[in-house]
Amino acid sequence: MAQSTPITNSPSTLLDYIARHAQVHTFNGSLQKHESGYEMASRIIGDYNLLFVTRGRVVWVVEDESTTLGPQSLLMVSPGLRHHAYSLTNRVTLLSIHLRVQLPGGVDVMQLLEPEPLFEVSKNSRLNHYLLGLQLDYQGKSICPRQELLPGWTNLIAHELLHVMASDGKLTSRKLDPMVCLILERIDKQLTDPLTLEQIAHWAGYTPQHTNRLFKQVLGVTPLQYLLQLRMSRAAALLAENILTVQAVGRKVGFEDPYYFSRMFKQSQGLSPQQYQQSVCSDHPSGLSGSPLG
Numbered sequence: 001m002a003q004s005t006p007i008t009n010s011p012s013t014l015l016d017y018i019a020r021h022a023q024v025h026t027f028n029g030s031l032q033k034h035e036s037g038y039e040m041a042s043r044i045i046g047d048y049n050l051l052f053v054t055r056g057r058v059v060w061v062v063e064d065e066s067t068t069l070g071p072q073s074l075l076m077v078s079p080g081l082r083h084h085a086y087s088l089t090n091r092v093t094l095l096s097i098h099l100r101v102q103l104p105g106g107v108d109v110m111q112l113l114e115p116e117p118l119f120e121v122s123k124n125s126r127l128n129h130y131l132l133g134l135q136l137d138y139q140g141k142s143i144c145p146r147q148e149l150l151p152g153w154t155n156l157i158a159h160e161l162l163h164v165m166a167s168d169g170k171l172t173s174r175k176l177d178p179m180v181c182l183i184l185e186r187i188d189k190q191l192t193d194p195l196t197l198e199q200i201a202h203w204a205g206y207t208p209q210h211t212n213r214l215f216k217q218v219l220g221v222t223p224l225q226y227l228l229q230l231r232m233s234r235a236a237a238l239l240a241e242n243i244l245t246v247q248a249v250g251r252k253v254g255f256e257d258p259y260y261f262s263r264m265f266k267q268s269q270g271l272s273p274q275q276y277q278q279s280v281c282s283d284h285p286s287g288l289s290g291s292p293l294g
Helices: 014-021 109-113 127-137 146-167 177-189 197-204 208-219 224-240 244-251 260-267 273-283
Strands: 004-006 023-034 039-043 048-055 058-062 065-069 071-077 083-089 092-104 118-120 172-174
Touching: 014 109, 014 146, 014 177, 023 127, 023 146, 023 244, 039 273, 048 127, 065 071, 065 146, 092 109, 092 127, 092 146, 118 146, 127 146, 177 197, 177 208, 197 208, 197 224, 208 224, 224 244, 224 260, 224 273, 244 273, 260 273
Parallel strands: none
Antiparallel strands: 004 172, 023 092, 039 083, 048 071, 048 092, 058 065, 058 083, 071 118
């Protein structure tokens, strides 16, 4: 693996790109208040679980590693890890959010940036303000339904958490990140152009084979795979707006041949563009994603 260095605030870093383009997908959340102790059975989940304690003390055991959480502790449990919990105090209040943060092509941002799982939230920070704001809404101190508020709060919380961790030097970037960021920015600006690997490699200043290898080392996919994922993600968003025709959407994301666009979209999304547009517009008029709150 390439040597790691702290992310800086210099322009055009990978974190800058992520801050502009990351998509936060919210699945569910809850405010849990316990007066007679708390215990959670062992489980494995398929998303990221943010846990913020505002009262009491709790022990979270992730893959047999115990972490004690007190007020202002924020823990992130990654997908696929077995975990359970129990309280050290009778009175416990904690906020739980289930989410994923991805780049438009589906790249897992948390896996990419590898943030530390445990973070102490400063009481005077914006992050604390956002977390407590969501908690107040759960306590019924808002005129809006909780289900409509959660995605907005989660988006603020996820972006601010990454920003604070980067400022505190808790995120790291590889030496390859500036090159990868350059490619990402150019792909984003020239999404409608018929791009080739040779063109992308020219931007990076490497051979096509070497560019493929270096890009995949950071993002886990090749430049052309990311380009296709990005085009399909943008196409899905445009189709959900229900304004343009399928052929116009295809052109917007770089496909002159509508039949090829339809074939690639169905391969990516499991539905044809027409089926996807009908499904999204009829099933989610509010634009919310994920499950109802518990």
